[in-house]
Amino acid sequence: MTATIEITSTENPQIKEARKLQRRRQRYRDRLFLVEGVRLVRDALESGAVIQRLFYAPAMIADNEAAQTLVAQCTAQQVACFACTPDVLNTLTETITPQGIVAVVVMPALALPSPLHFTLILDQVRDPGNAGTLLRTAAAAGVDAVIFGPETVDPYNDKVLRAGMGAHFRLPLRNCPTWSAIQPLLAPEQRCFVAEAGAPLRYDNVDWTQPCALIIGGEAAGASHETTSFAQRVAIPMHSQVESLNAAIAGSIILFEAARQRRTDR
Incomplete structure (x- = not known):
């Protein structure tokens, strides 16, 4: 002692x-x-x-x-x-x-699974509460890894840690300031989808059992412009005059739809 x-x-x-x-x-x-x-x-x-x-x-x-x-x-x-x-x-x-x-x-050095099959990427998510909640949800939904991308809050920010509720210790995560740093981490066969209000493709019409990555953009401006060149836009249909959901809620809905499909596919 x-x-x-x-x-x-x-x-x-x-x-x-x-x-x-x-x-x-x-x-x-x-x-x-x-x-x-x-x-x-x-x-x-x-x-x-x-x-x-x-x-x-x-x-x-x-x-x-x-x-x-x-x-x-x-x-x-x-x-x-x-x-x-x-x-x-x-x-x-x-x-x-x-x-x-x-x-x-x-800082944990959890190895990324190889190959990655289901990845969550946070893009311009600056709110620490949303980022931590998404990390916690990703762990619960069976995501392989979470990437904190460009203009995103630091994963080791104290508010992110509290909202993550221990997910930092259970899930591989990477902090990548640029898309050029993210691309080599993804498997070649992974398809990328970005959540965007008003997109023509419904989130529940996507085959989430395939190797894929979900990109969640920030609260104010959404995902960065770079994602339009390689990611397919998906939306959550909504009633009334509501234009969008906050990043944590939108991400959680899609992540658990993916988890549902993956359970059914087994």
Whole structure:
């Protein structure tokens, strides 16, 4: 077992280093990110992710048995654990009501299946709640991998992590800033479909059992113009005067239609 180290100053080097991970550039430089709260720390542990450091506030978890168990498990696994005062720990948190536990986790390097059969691509999805929900839905719907494409929020943004509910640890994902970086990841036989309001092809008339990729565009402008050259447009028919659904809802509807077809096809 490793000994727990006490931290009482926000200027402690360990706290200052961890706080840097609140910035996207630093996360990718170090290949580390912050995980906050009992649920996500437990998901990281149970998935086998590498926890580099654990920060917790004894005063904040005194009545939280689940958090205490996580501290004990990390200590037993030789994770460097730091007991902090609440004001120190709160400099690492982004939530309104923090649970008193934060982990520094190594970015998972889950291998992409070869070949990819069913891929979700987020294109210009800037809202972290939508991105995290789509990632969580993709895991539930049996997607092979999720690609965070051009102009899309960082998958390790704290709000994306919370909305993803642990999907980061269960599903291969890649962060690709350009379409030229995405294309080599797709199998040659994969057909690409992009969700677009008013498209002539209904989403439930597509054969989702074939190797394919679904592209979900952003909330404001939809998918980027580049997708028109290689992706077929599909739409969700709607009643009344509603013009469109938000990205997470539209993506979830299509993903579970694909999951339904794939179950039937077995």
